[in-house]
Amino acid sequence: xxxxxxxxxxxxxxxxxxxxxxxxxxxxxxxxxxxxxxxxxxxxxxxxxxxxxxxxxxxxxxxxxxxxxxxxxxxxxxxxxxxxxxxxxxxxxxxxxxxxxxxxxxxxxxxxxxxxxxxxxxxxxxxxxxxxx
Numbered sequence: 001x002x003x004x005x006x007x008x009x010x011x012x013x014x015x016x017x018x019x020x021x022x023x024x025x026x027x028x029x030x031x032x033x034x035x036x037x038x039x040x041x042x043x044x045x046x047x048x049x050x051x052x053x054x055x056x057x058x059x060x061x062x063x064x065x066x067x068x069x070x071x072x073x074x075x076x077x078x079x080x081x082x083x084x085x086x087x088x089x090x091x092x093x094x095x096x097x098x099x100x101x102x103x104x105x106x107x108x109x110x111x112x113x114x115x116x117x118x119x120x121x122x123x124x125x126x127x128x129x130x131x132x133x
Contacts, residue, residue, distance in 0.1 A: 001081040003050060012053045017071045020078050024050060024060035035061065085114025086122040101127055
């Protein structure tokens with residue numbers, strides 16, 4: 001998921017209170033706030049860096065979290081983007097679950113995703129497996 005940008009300036013558009021948006025962590029260039037990224041994974045880090053957020057040249061880290069702020073400035077977690085979902089305050093990797101199920105069940109056609117359940121925060125994991133013909 002990419003942040004929304006203004007067509008003219010090409011800079012990111014800030015969300016209004018109550019609007020869902022992508023959480024970006026601004027990267028500061030001071031020594032006290034150095035950003036090293038993922039350990040031993042520069043390509044993974046580079047995929048998460050977003051340029052030109054609120055002014056040309058600034059940078060942010062795309063957390064993959066969708067949040068919203070209320071009118072008082074309190075933030076609320078809504079969802080994860082990409083190949084994870086959130087259950088009981090934990091991020092769950094769909095790829096890791098798929099790999100575990102594939103190794104146990106000896107099936108290659110398995111897909112895992114998160115499903116919202118009324119009355120629960122986050123999403124529960126659901127796996128779909130192609131049955132043998």
